[in-house]
Every structure is written in structure tokens, then in C-alpha cells.
Amino acid sequence: MVYDLSVELIQATVQLEQPLADGSRTVGTGFLITDSDADGRPRTILITAAHVLDRMPAVSVRIGYRVQAQDGVWRYDPQTLKIRDGDHPLWVKHAGRxxxxxxxxVPPAFAKAAIPLAWLAQDDTFDKFALGPGDEMMVLGFPRGLSANxxxxPILRSGRVASYPLAPVTAYPTFLMDFSVFPGNSGGPVFMAEGARRRPGAKEVQDVQFIAGLVTQQVELSGERLEIGIVTHAKYIRETIALLGKAPPTVLTEGPSVVGPKIQAETAASAAVSAIALGEAR
Structure with a gap:
């Protein structure tokens, strides 16, 4: 079966938001992965940047599901997702990333839309496809809380790999992409979906579709945004998922099927973390 990873990930990517007391809201991006727990039971996992959840102080967030009616029209259907039990976070966080x-x-449609774990890049994926600086990748997210409709x-954008080398991942846990990062982009998936890529120096073409990582930071120098995004490799998504073990699923509470209030302000909580210098972009 032929897959279009762009469409598949659009379906699996959701907005995360939490209203604040001043009428503004904190916004981030997440995406859904499916795998099996230690007992072989299927489960759905929400992936995002850790700072998105860390800086949402309330016990619940709004997760932006969508519902398709029989006439084919989609509508926004956000629901309430509990992320804390009192002061105890219900998510797991990578120790170093x-x-x-x-x-x-999740609703059945979103369980079906979740992306298989196997689509996350492996340690050798960049070398396997001879990827490097200048290669184009796609990014999904909700910049400043905006959606495509x-x-x-989510809004689909693209950028080119802007750093070298990309491997080994253990030595270079992040890489740079030439695209502007805005509040709300944090946690969004970065991926490659190229149906007919010719490997340099080879005659054959390859179907290259994989999730390279997620947006975690932006680069700033002396307070100036350099329009460079920092991507954490998928290896660390895999390692974070491995920490879940047999953790029970988080309870999802039904919420009103309405679009939330217009953004009045954005907080630093939803913005990508700023790196003062490239040496700190790790």
C-alpha cells in the first residue's frame, strides 16, 4: 500500500492549548503515535515538546480533535485531556532532551490516524538515504495558535536542513532547519515525504517517508530571531516512548464541541525555547 506521509501526519497532528487567567492561552503542537505496550496491547501515544506541558500549569489541556460528518465536512471538536494528577505529571519526559x-x-478515528512507531527515523536513516544539508523537510504546527482552517x-510548512553533520545522532542530537519558528510550533513533527528521491551517485529512485524528529527550539542571538528552527532527532522520541512501560492511558474527558476563544496573547510557555547561541542549541 502506498502512503502519503504528509496527509497521514496532518490527520495525526493536534493542537494543545490551555487557557490562562488573563484571557490568553498557551498553545503547542502534538502528534499521535501508535504502538503496543509490554503486554502487546495497542495504545496511542501523544508526542510533544516537554516544555509545552511543563509550562501548562493546570491539570488539563484542550486537545484539538476533528470530526468528519457524513457529508464529508470537518469540524473542530476539542476535548479535555488530563495531564496531571494534582502536582504529579502524567507524562514521561526524556532525561536529556x-x-x-x-x-x-482517543476517539476511534484518531486511534486509526495515529502514525505507526516504525515510521520514526532510526539511527541510520539519514545515512541510509544519504541526506544532508539542503534537503527539504516538512513541518506541521499551529504557529501563534493559527490553524489551516x-x-x-495544522499548517504545513517546509524548510531545508541547515546544519552538518547530521550523524551519528548520539554526537549530534539536534539539527537546524531553515524556517521560522513561532509560538505554537513547539512539538510539531518534522518529516520527509519524497516519493521519488534519487540517491546521490545512484541510478535507482527511493520512496523516502519518515519522521525525522520534532521542533523543540528556535535560535536567537542578542534577542534577534534568526529564523532557524532546532529539531530534536526521532531517536529521542523512541527513547521517551520506551520510558512509558505499562503506564495506564490518560483519561480523556468530553468537552464542548466549540472553537476556543480568539487568542488575545501568547505566552513564553507555548513559544519554542530560545537558544542564545548555536552552542546551546542542544
Whole structure:
């Protein structure tokens, strides 16, 4: 079966938001992965940047599901997702990277839309496809809380790999992409979906579709945004998922099927973390 990873990930990517007391809201991006727990039971996992959840102080967030009616029209259907039990976070966080994972109960359509774990890049994926600086990748997210339409789908953008080398991942846990990062982009998936890529020096073409990582930071120098995004490799998503073990799924509570209030302000909580210098972009 032929897959279009762009469409598959659009379906699996959701907005995360939490209203604040001053009428503004904190916004981030997450995406859904499916795998099996230690007992072989299927589960759905929400992936986002750890700082997105860390800086949402309330016990619940709004997760932006979408529903398709019989006439084919989509509507935004956000629901309430519990992320804390009192002061205790219900997600797991990578010890050294800005990655969080949370087992969730989702509507059946979203359980089906979740991306298989196997689509996350392996340690050798960049070398396997001879990827490097200048290669184009796609990014999904909700910059400044904006969506592509009233149905709440994420905005698809692209950028080129802007750093070298990319491997080994253990030595270079992040890489740079030439695209502007805005509040709300944090946690969004970065991926490659190229159906006919010719490997340099080879005659054959390859179907190259994989999730390279997620947006975790932006680069700033002396307070100036350099329009460079920092991507944490998928290896660390895999390692974070491995920390879940047999964690029970987080309870999803039904919420009103309405679009939330217009953004009045954005907080630093939803913005990508700023790196003062490239040496700190790790």
C-alpha cells in the first residue's frame, strides 16, 4: 500500500492549548503515535515538546480533535485531556532532551490516524538515504495558535536542513532547519515525504517517508530571531516512548464541541525555547 506521509501526519497532528487567567492561552503542537505496550496491547501515544506541558500549569489541556460528518465536512471538536494528577505529571519526559510522551485514550478515528512507531527515523536513516544539508523537510504546527482552517487542521510548512553533520545522532542530537519558528510550533513533527528521491551517485529512485524528529527550539542571538528552527532527532522520541512501560492511558474527558476563544496573547510557555547561541542549541 502506498502512503502519503504528509496527509497521514496532518490527520495525526493536534493542537494543545490551555487557557490562562488573563484571557490568553498557551498553545503547542502534538502528534499521535501508535504502538503496543509490554503486554502487546495497542495504545496511542501523544508526542510533544516537554516544555509545552511543563509550562501548562493546570491539570488539563484542550486537545484539538476533528470530526468528519457524513457529508464529508470537518469540524473542530476539542476535548479535555488530563495531564496531571494534582502536582504529579502524567507524562514521561526524556532525561536529556525536550521530548514528552503521554499514553492517551482517543476517539476511534484518531486511534486509526495515529502514525505507526516504525515510521520514526532510526539511527541510520539519514545515512541510509544519504541526506544532508539542503534537503527539504516538512513541518506541521499551529504557529501563534493559527490553524489551516476552521476545522482545526495544522499548517504545513517546509524548510531545508541547515546544519552538518547530521550523524551519528548520539554526537549530534539536534539539527537546524531553515524556517521560522513561532509560538505554537513547539512539538510539531518534522518529516520527509519524497516519493521519488534519487540517491546521490545512484541510478535507482527511493520512496523516502519518515519522521525525522520534532521542533523543540528556535535560535536567537542578542534577542534577534534568526529564523532557524532546532529539531530534536526521532531517536529521542523512541527513547521517551520506551520510558512509558505499562503506564495506564490518560483519561480523556468530553468537552464542548466549540472553537476556543480568539487568542488575545501568547505566552513564553507555548513559544519554542530560545537558544542564545548555536552552542546551546542542544
Amino acid at each position: 525536550d521530548v514528552a510522551a503521554l499514553v492517551v485514550q 476552521t476545522a482545526g487542521f
